[in-house]
Amino acid sequence: MHFPSPxxxxxxxxxxxxxxxxxxxxxADAPPETGQxxxxxxxxxxxxxxxxxxxxxxxxxxxxxxxxxxxxEVRFQLVAxxxxxxxxxxxxxxxxAGNETAIAxxxxxxxSFTLPRSAQADSEDADLITNKKKGQYRWxxxxxxxxxxxxxxxxxxxxxxxxxxxxxxxxxxxxxxxTLVGTLLRTTDWCSSERLKMxxxxxxxxxxxxxxxxxxxxALKVEKEGRSFLSPIGDTRYADDTLIELIxxxxxxxxxxxxx
Numbered sequence: 001m002h003f004p005s006p007x008x009x010x011x012x013x014x015x016x017x018x019x020x021x022x023x024x025x026x027x028a029d030a031p032p033e034t035g036q037x038x039x040x041x042x043x044x045x046x047x048x049x050x051x052x053x054x055x056x057x058x059x060x061x062x063x064x065x066x067x068x069x070x071x072x073e074v075r076f077q078l079v080a081x082x083x084x085x086x087x088x089x090x091x092x093x094x095x096x097a098g099n100e101t102a103i104a105x106x107x108x109x110x111x112s113f114t115l116p117r118s119a120q121a122d123s124e125d126a127d128l129i130t131n132k133k134k135g136q137y138r139w140x141x142x143x144x145x146x147x148x149x150x151x152x153x154x155x156x157x158x159x160x161x162x163x164x165x166x167x168x169x170x171x172x173x174x175x176x177x178x179t180l181v182g183t184l185l186r187t188t189d190w191c192s193s194e195r196l197k198m199x200x201x202x203x204x205x206x207x208x209x210x211x212x213x214x215x216x217x218x219a220l221k222v223e224k225e226g227r228s229f230l231s232p233i234g235d236t237r238y239a240d241d242t243l244i245e246l247i248x249x250x251x252x253x254x255x256x257x258x259x260x
């Protein structure tokens with residue numbers, strides 16, 4: 001996520017560190033020691049997330065579902081970070097683990113999964129634990145409404161993704177940081193601020209991202225070597241059903257050139 005430059009380089013750096021793009025950061029500190037060592041396939045200090053933290057995203061999906069009424073569910077996705085080894089996604093597994101809770105979470109080929117509601121996992125303050133070392137992955141929500149054409153994203157879906165992302169982030173960051181960001185954005189509903197632009201990750205490098213608003217074609221900023229595009233989720237001029245057309249670099253390269 002991106003903000004206009006506020007006064008003070010330290011303040012700006014702080015915000016960028018907390019809310020960079022839309023994926024949920026996977027580098028938060030692990031929960032305090034409980035006296036029990038967690039081992040998965042002999043992996044010490046595995047990549048993990050608190051179940052309660054992630055469940056806040058489920059609550060946000062339900063609360064703001066009107067933004068994407070045709071979205072059946074929110075999926076979460078584990079994405080290999082820039083420092084991860086080439087085989088980071090190979091043989092990756094995930095489960096919910098608590099004192100008595102043991103729930104396997106099947107991963108799709110793209111690293112995505114659904115998170116079930118579990119009162120037991122919540123009461124035990126269980127964790128989502130991988131069989132890989134910490135610091136190699138990012139966690140992000142992914143929401144797709146039924147009926148959206150291939151190669152398109154729906155603005156309301158991205159707005160709902162933002163609400164899920166922020167709900168999780170607010171569970172992880174300190175109160176003073178939440179207050180700081182709220183002051184900057186002048187609202188507690190960060191996703192509604194026109195001062196915020198949300199970066200949405202693309203699985204394949206993009207050549208362009210264009211928002212289609214009636215007869216208007218509005219070019220959106222593509223960054224990070226085509227791996228992300230920025231969308232105006234807080235701009236109320238654009239309806240939730242507004243579509244964003246994505247052209248991938250491989251498709252653009254293979255397209256015939258226009259006749260002179």
